[in-house]
Amino acid sequence: WGGGLTFTMVPGLSITADYYNIKIKDRVVVTENLQGAAVVSLLQSKGCNNITSARFFVNGIDTRTKGVEVVASYRIPDMGVGKMTLNAGYNYNKTSITDRAVLTTLPGLTLFGRQESLRMTEGQPRDKINVGLDWDIGPVGLTARTNRYGKVLVPGVDAARDQWLSAKWVTDLEVRVKPMDAVELAVGANNLFDVYPDQVRAGLVNGQNYGLNGYFIPYSQFSPFGFNGRFLYGRV
Numbered sequence: 001w002g003g004g005l006t007f008t009m010v011p012g013l014s015i016t017a018d019y020y021n022i023k024i025k026d027r028v029v030v031t032e033n034l035q036g037a038a039v040v041s042l043l044q045s046k047g048c049n050n051i052t053s054a055r056f057f058v059n060g061i062d063t064r065t066k067g068v069e070v071v072a073s074y075r076i077p078d079m080g081v082g083k084m085t086l087n088a089g090y091n092y093n094k095t096s097i098t099d100r101a102v103l104t105t106l107p108g109l110t111l112f113g114r115q116e117s118l119r120m121t122e123g124q125p126r127d128k129i130n131v132g133l134d135w136d137i138g139p140v141g142l143t144a145r146t147n148r149y150g151k152v153l154v155p156g157v158d159a160a161r162d163q164w165l166s167a168k169w170v171t172d173l174e175v176r177v178k179p180m181d182a183v184e185l186a187v188g189a190n191n192l193f194d195v196y197p198d199q200v201r202a203g204l205v206n207g208q209n210y211g212l213n214g215y216f217i218p219y220s221q222f223s224p225f226g227f228n229g230r231f232l233y234g235r236v
Helices: 037-045 114-122
Strands: 002-007 013-030 057-076 083-100 127-137 140-149 152-154 163-165 168-180 183-190 231-235
Touching: 013 114, 083 114, 114 152
Parallel strands: none
Antiparallel strands: 002 013, 013 057, 057 083, 083 127, 127 140, 140 168, 152 163, 168 183, 183 231
């Protein structure tokens, strides 16, 4: 459930604020990498004699996500410099796990443990900010926007090997021109400043062994804006 308010009393200005509270029962998740004698015994009983671990999708948890979102748009009055609109938004949310499934066929095993739980609750930004500008003056137009993604946790096998990816700003820019009514030319850049997420740790760091994966896979899949860097384009 949720609710919202909208403010439109100032000419050209619109502000909307929403609150949401989302409960999901029996959410589909992937289990931890299950190992041990009970797992091997069950696998062997199904004819899987050379497999010592397994993981699978299961209706494993109940979750609750609470958050607020504020979106504003302001059309600047005509001052002889073309049409200009400012946009801004802010979102904050928090997900918690309220219940966990237990399988009687696998007694004593934790299906959804520390790492997978943190992937669900901390593996995406708690907050996000976006700011944008649209400007048109005669045949020329410009769109600029920037987004701030909050910090994200890359969970380790224990707390000592957790790693936080710091918050980052990612900016897009496009410039357009219409040499005639039927034709528009544009050039632009997504991730204009070539921002990358923090690199994951590799090898021995502060007495902790993070393995070798970080040397050849230096960026985490948990990055909310990917790790492809700047993308340039032109279009007609």
